[in-house]
Amino acid sequence: MTSSFMSSLYVFVLAGFIGFEVIRRVSPLLHTPLMSLTNALDAIVVVAAIIITGRSESMLSTVLGAVAIAASFSNMVGGFLITDRMLRMFKLSRTKKP
Amino acid sequence: MALFILALKWLSSPASARHGVLAGEIGAALAVVATLCNYEIIEYKWIVVALVVGAVVGIPLGLVHMTAVPQRTALSHAFGALAAAMIGIAEYYVRLPHVSKFDMVEIALEVIIGSLTFTGSLIAAGKLQEVLPQRPITYKGQNFVSLSVLAAAVLIALWLVFHPEYSRLFPVMVGVALIFGVLLVTPIGGADMPTVISLLNSYAGLSAALLGFVLNNKVLVVAGALDGSSGFILSVIMCKAMNRSFTNVMFGAFGQVQVSAGAEKEERTVRSATAEEAASILGNANTVVIVPGYGMAVAQAQHKVRELYDALTKRGVDVKFGIHPVAGRMPGHMNVLLAEADIPYDKLMDMDAINPEFPQTDVALVIGANDVTNPAAKTDQGSPIYGMPILEVDKSRTVMVIKEV
Numbered sequence: 001m002t003s004s005f006m007s008s009l010y011v012f013v014l015a016g017f018i019g020f021e022v023i024r025r026v027s028p029l030l031h032t033p034l035m036s037l038t039n040a041l042d043a044i045v046v047v048a049a050i051i052i053t054g055r056s057e058s059m060l061s062t063v064l065g066a067v068a069i070a071a072s073f074s075n076m077v078g079g080f081l082i083t084d085r086m087l088r089m090f091k092l093s094r095t096k097k098p
Numbered sequence: 099m100a101l102f103i104l105a106l107k108w109l110s111s112p113a114s115a116r117h118g119v120l121a122g123e124i125g126a127a128l129a130v131v132a133t134l135c136n137y138e139i140i141e142y143k144w145i146v147v148a149l150v151v152g153a154v155v156g157i158p159l160g161l162v163h164m165t166a167v168p169q170r171t172a173l174s175h176a177f178g179a180l181a182a183a184m185i186g187i188a189e190y191y192v193r194l195p196h197v198s199k200f201d202m203v204e205i206a207l208e209v210i211i212g213s214l215t216f217t218g219s220l221i222a223a224g225k226l227q228e229v230l231p232q233r234p235i236t237y238k239g240q241n242f243v244s245l246s247v248l249a250a251a252v253l254i255a256l257w258l259v260f261h262p263e264y265s266r267l268f269p270v271m272v273g274v275a276l277i278f279g280v281l282l283v284t285p286i287g288g289a290d291m292p293t294v295i296s297l298l299n300s301y302a303g304l305s306a307a308l309l310g311f312v313l314n315n316k317v318l319v320v321a322g323a324l325d326g327s328s329g330f331i332l333s334v335i336m337c338k339a340m341n342r343s344f345t346n347v348m349f350g351a352f353g354q355v356q357v358s359a360g361a362e363k364e365e366r367t368v369r370s371a372t373a374e375e376a377a378s379i380l381g382n383a384n385t386v387v388i389v390p391g392y393g394m395a396v397a398q399a400q401h402k403v404r405e406l407y408d409a410l411t412k413r414g415v416d417v418k419f420g421i422h423p424v425a426g427r428m429p430g431h432m433n434v435l436l437a438e439a440d441i442p443y444d445k446l447m448d449m450d451a452i453n454p455e456f457p458q459t460d461v462a463l464v465i466g467a468n469d470v471t472n473p474a475a476k477t478d479q480g481s482p483i484y485g486m487p488i489l490e491v492d493k494s495r496t497v498m499v500i501k502e503v
Contacts, residue, residue: 040126041126046133047318067148074154080119081156084119
């Protein structure tokens with residue numbers, strides 16, 4: 001039981017708790033954008049992929065890392081793009097009445 | 099990290115939601131740039147190539163049509179899980195001669211969850227894209243087979259924890275986990291997709307968080323925990339909306355209740371109306387509630403619905419939309435489709451808000467949403483959807499149903 005594990009666990013529980021409190025308040029209207037946004041945020045694993053690719057320790061780790069970069073970065077770009085497109089579509093009735 | 103949490107907080111209202119996306123973008127961009135400056139990086143060539151490939155794949159995925167959002171989401175769960183699994187695998191081989199038991203537990207767990215989420219999400223995306231059959235594929239002893247496969251993966255993982263140097267077993271473990279992902283999702287039918295997508299979302303988040311544990315990277319832990327809890331909450335909401343227990347979903351034991359609905363008791367007069375008759379009934383109504391479902395999405399009818407909405411509003415009819423939590427193929431799917439058709443979001447009501455209004459409603463117009471309005475869910479104990487909360491359209495004065503014949 002290393003101390004780094006304990007601090008990670010602490011952060012995990014805390015973030016899970018904050019996530020729970022914040023997400024519970026997201027209106028059901030926006031559940032689809034919520035999912036695509038959390039997906040885009042999740043794509044932050046790209047940082048880990050960049051490090052493991054960049055250290056170029058072995059052929060294998062470089063290839064696996066590069067695939068991981070491509071997969072997660074596509075999520076990041078695509079996820080933010082589609083979330084924004086969806087949110088732009090939500091309008092109030094009064095804003096569009098002539 | 100704070101930016102990520104803010105991003106989600108702003109999403110609580112449609113008015114501030116776009117700031118949320120911006121906050122998320124800034125947070126992600128900062129993290130990527132900071133990482134690129136990391137001293138450990140000695141070789142940039144492959145990083146740049148992979149980033150370009152990612153952008154080339156990601157941009158078209160961000161521009162898909164709104165009806166295709168569920169499969170795009172499933173695909174992005176698959177990508178996210180793939181990335182997490184790949185990094186976990188690479189990390190194992192990099193550390194290989196000296197992997198502590200403790201690290202091995204984390205890596206094995208992370209790689210198993212990542213792998214099964216990857217194949218599971220691919221199957222889900224295939225079903226949603228209708229490349230694979232939508233109906234549940236079931237066979238005798240299915241749960242036994244699936245659970246044995248999972249058990250095999252766990253046993254191999256345990257063996258590896260005590261003997262991390264048996265590196266030949268590692269790919270076997272990955273393979274078994276990949277197979278389990280397929281087995282987990284194939285028995286699930288199209289109507290259960292909202293729950294499955296949420297659950298896979300939660301798994302994808304969990305694998306990212308575990309990766310954060312492996313690498314001792316707090317940003318990953320936070321992002322993963324947020325994604326995981328969001329997926330978890332959505333699955334719970336979906337389960338409640340369908341009156342399914344959470345364990346029922348966790349074990350993928352869907353397909354069980356596929357008995358066809360019992361004879362519906364219908365006391366009111368049922369008659370088919372021509373389009374003209376329907377138009378006159380709608381035109382003379384004061385209040386109309388439109389209940390859209392998956393049928394509307396399949397028929398791409400949201401723009402037609404919009405024309406109807408415009409025509410009725412012009413005549414002074416009060417039109418609202420009643421949206422069941424599991425309508426469509428993913429949480430919130432109907433809202434996005436209707437918003438795409440330019441229907442203002444203050445007219446979109448969720449189940450709890452709209453149900454008390456049905457008794458004062460002149461016409462309830464159900465468009466391809468039969469299950470979520472079927473009163474059998476309340477009265478007929480033999481019905482497969484018995485106990486599922488429904489939109490109480492039967493309480494309104496007239497019910498009109500549009501469905502494919």
